[in-house]
Each structure stands twice: as C-alpha cells, then as structure tokens.
Amino acid sequence: MGRYLNSSTSYVLYKNETMKPYFVDKTKLLSELFPFLEVGNTHICITRPRRFGKTMIANMIASFLGKRKSENGLFESLNISQNKEYIKYKNQYDVIFIDFSKMPRECHSYREYIDRIEENLIRDLKKAYPDIEIYEGDSAADVLETIFEEYDEQRFIFVFDEWDFIFHKDFIKEEDKKQYILFLSNLLKDRPYVIMTYMTGILPIAKYSSGSELNMFWEYNMASETKYSEYFGFTDEEVDELFERYEHNNENAQISRQDLRIWYDGYTTKSGERIYNPRSVVLALTNNNIGNYWTSSGPYDEIFYYIRKNIDDVQNDLALMISGESVQVKIQEYAAAAMRLETKSEIFSAMVVYGFLSYEDGKVRIPNKELMNKFDDMIQKEESLGYVYRLAKESERMLQATLAEDTQVMEEILEYAHNTETPILSYNNETELSAIINLVYLSARDKYRVEREDKADKGFVDYIFYPENKKDPGIILELKVDHSPREALKQIVDKDYKLKFQGKIGEIKTDHKILGVGISYDEKTKKHSCVTQWL
Structure with a gap:
C-alpha cells in the first residue's frame, strides 16, 4: 500500500x-x-x-x-x-x-x-x-x-x-x-x-x-443528465429516514421535517427528483439546530462575484428570483469555467454549476431558504444593485409601519418603489408586482416564513406571513390592481383567510392576533393605497 x-x-x-x-x-x-x-x-x-x-x-x-x-x-x-x-x-x-x-x-x-x-x-x-x-x-x-x-x-x-x-x-x-x-x-x-x-x-x-x-x-452533471443523480445529495425518502433517526435520538428535538424542506430542499435533477443539500441536512440534525451550514463556508460576496460583472442585465431577474419566482434562461453548461462571465446566460449558468441556483425546465431559481438568506444579505449590502438595494433597505421600515398600521408610511414606501422607474415596475403582470412586495418586505423574513398563494384566475397574489415566534402577530396581505384596498381587505375577511394559519403552524389558533393588509395600485393615477385591520 x-x-x-x-x-x-x-x-x-x-x-x-x-x-x-x-x-x-x-x-x-x-x-x-x-x-x-x-x-x-x-x-x-x-x-x-x-x-x-x-x-x-x-x-x-x-x-x-x-x-x-x-x-x-x-x-x-x-x-x-x-x-x-x-x-x-x-x-x-x-x-x-x-x-x-x-x-x-x-x-x-x-x-x-x-x-x-x-x-x-x-x-x-x-x-x-x-x-x-x-x-x-x-x-x-x-x-x-x-x-x-x-x-x-x-x-x-x-x-x-x-x-x-x-x-x-x-x-x-x-x-x-x-x-x-x-x-x-x-x-x-x-x-x-x-x-x-x-x-x-x-x-x-x-x-x-x-x-x-x-x-x-x-x-x-445535475442539470442535464439523469444517470447517477440519486447518489449525490439526499432524496425526500432519505431525509424522511434521517428525520426518524433524529427524532429517536433527541428527546428535545428543535427541528421539524418542514424546516428541513424549507431550508435545504430545492435542487432538482434532470428527471425532476427533488434533492436536498446533504451537508446542511446532516449538520442541522447533528447540531439539533437549523442554520446556514453549506453557505457558511463562503460569505454573500461569493454570490456577488458572479453578478457584479453585469448588474444591469441581471438586476430585474434577481428581484424576481428573490421574490420566489423562476426565471427563464438558456443554460450554457460550460460557462462556469469562463474567466469572463459577462452575459446573463453565462452568469446564471455558472451559479447553477456552483449550486447557488437550481435549474429546472429551462428556468433558474433560488433553491431554498439557506441560499435565499445569502441573497438577502447581498442585496442589503451592495449599493451597486441599484433599486433592488434601495428597496431592500426600506424593508425594515415597511414592516414596522405595517405592524403599527401606519398606512401613510406604507404608501410613501410603495410610491418610492414606483418612482425608482425600473422596468419591472411596469406591473405588466402579477409576478412583477409580487417582486416589489417581496423587496419592500424583505426584512420580514427574519421573523416570518413568508408564503404566497397563486390565484391565477382570481386576481393578484396574496401573502401570508407565518411568525417564527408565536408571540408575534401573523400577517395576511392581499393585493389588488384598479380596485380599492378595502376590497382587498374584504376578500381576506370574506374568504376567512385567517384559517390558513391552522395546520400550517399548529401553535397558532384562529384567535391568535392576525393583521389583515389590503394594498391596491391604480393604473391611471399610478398610486398605491393601503388599509389594515386586525382580524
């Protein structure tokens, strides 16, 4: 030997x-x-x-x-x-x-x-x-x-x-x-x-x-070949088995099965199978604590390295992905090795190869909360990201104003967002409006699990903010275009959206403090209006 x-x-x-x-x-x-x-x-x-x-x-x-x-x-x-x-x-x-x-x-x-x-x-x-x-x-x-x-x-x-x-x-x-x-x-x-x-x-x-x-x-590779995919990363079934071991080994288990899915799932093989980041899953279960384990070996600027060479071209797509959307892109399989990553296709291709984005059906997206946290860090620290940075910086003030029911400040921030005059604010579809809402509520992710429900045939998208701490209030946010914010709020009440907190987070009951928020946008006046009501 x-x-x-x-x-x-x-x-x-x-x-x-x-x-x-x-x-x-x-x-x-x-x-x-x-x-x-x-x-x-x-x-x-x-x-x-x-x-x-x-x-x-x-x-x-x-x-x-x-x-x-x-x-x-x-x-x-x-x-x-x-x-x-x-x-x-x-x-x-x-x-x-x-x-x-x-x-x-x-x-x-x-x-x-x-x-x-x-x-x-x-x-x-x-x-x-x-x-x-x-x-x-x-x-x-x-x-x-x-x-x-x-x-x-x-x-x-x-x-x-x-x-x-x-x-x-x-x-x-x-x-x-x-x-x-x-x-x-x-x-x-x-x-x-x-x-x-x-x-x-x-x-x-x-x-x-x-x-x-x-x-x-x-x-x-993971993006274009099916063979051998199940051997790299953990499948859903494997994580199920690991979680059973975890519960058996820990009398005071601090992690839920859903936590693992939200934080570490999100990669997709060519065949469509979901893959979890194996290092992060193992360390989370070993430490009995959810955390940024895979990305902790590199700061947010590891992500910014790829974006910085063509911020103008990727800015809008970045805003969409941070809002949870997938973005259409042609992946160039070998772009990751190029010394000069200049086109959007090259930049996103490299980020797929290095695991910062996942790729499925011709689209790229941010795979999970672990990576989303790093993207959040980046857009709140890099001024060169322009309007994305500026809106993210307003997000703490937006959350505070919402919880204080200060609709005047909420409207001011939304007007500020509109006046950035970026193409994404044309509001041509619900995706673009949702991207802006995500940016102005970015800091809410520190305290809430923010989920969207797609209602393609019933208007725009509503948001539900599930608090990480059960002492914090829940938030339901409904968006409307060319309708009053009162109509948005009425929809929250009439459809009894507060019931959505049941089952999602067991410790929150229907009598828990929940704030309804209606936001509207008038295409003629180009103005936003907001109303709030405790449900």
Missing part, C-alpha cells in the same frame, strides 16, 4: 462516515459500475457543487474495489452486499486514488504541484512492483505501461477526486491548464492499463479540453 496505490486513506475516511448517526447508504452506485469493470477503458466524470457527497462516494469506490489485506466487513451490512456479484468485485483491483485538492506545504507553481503528484505515484508503483526498471525521464504513464507489459497485463482503476481544484489557484496560468489536461490525457487516454477512471469535480472537463484530449470521458 502507498500514498496513492491501494491507500488506506479512502478506507479510513469512508469507514468513519458509515459510523456517523446520519450516514446515508449510497453503495448501490457500485452495482452500476460493475459492468464497466468487465469492459475496461471506461472513463466517468461526475460534476456537482461542493459538499454534495462527491468525495464520500469516491472514497467508497476506492474502499470497495481496492485490494486490502483486511477489509473488516465494512460493506457486509450495506446495500451493495445484496448484489449477487458482490464478492466477485470486492477488493479485487489495484486502485490509484488521488485527491487533487491535497497540495504540498509550499506550492507556488503548477510544476511544483504536478511533479509532486507524479513522483508520489511512481514511488508507489516502484514499491508495489520492485522488479520493473524505471529510466530517468519516465512519466507515470510510462511506468504503468511497463507494468502492464511485464506483469501479465496488470491493469488499474483510477479514482480522482477534485480534478479541477488546481484551476482555482491564483498561480495557475492558461498554459498550465493546458499542460494539466495533457497530463491527464497522457495518463489515461487509450492506455491498455486502464480498467476504469472515476473522476469528480465541480467544473465540466469539456470546457478545458477544447480538442480531443479528454473526449473519452462521459460527463454527468
């Missing part, structure tokens, strides 16, 4: 994962790889946002397939043990596992980085196959081919994690990227010693391999 060849590292790391209380068994993926082991020379690349389980799956594959003196029954209790070919493939192969995110202590150039990797690999091969003769200047590919010829056609499985890590380092130049692609191509393409390559990363390889260097790879 060596640092890369049949290393114990992947085994130890995967074993540690299986012992955690909220481990999810994804070993059925192994059965999908078995046919490739018979065919040989197969190359698979899985791209997903960070923290979506790529490394754990890579460790699982290396642990299961790699030769080990003592495997200690790690897989006997897992799903793969039910496969009739389980024994045939378990621990039968020489596996070369390289985590490309591991760097030497002092590394200031691509040459230092790649030389260390190649030297370690050659050292491992020499130790495992001591009889081979290595010549000065031999590459790792040369050594592997020598082993294939001299050791009865000995072949290898390659498991590469974080293949694109080096592209994010400041010292890497465009020429270095080309050299790195050539290194991978020379090591893997059309080599008789390759049984299978399983490679993970965030960025698609096709962007960097503009020619034929790595065209042997089959690439699988």
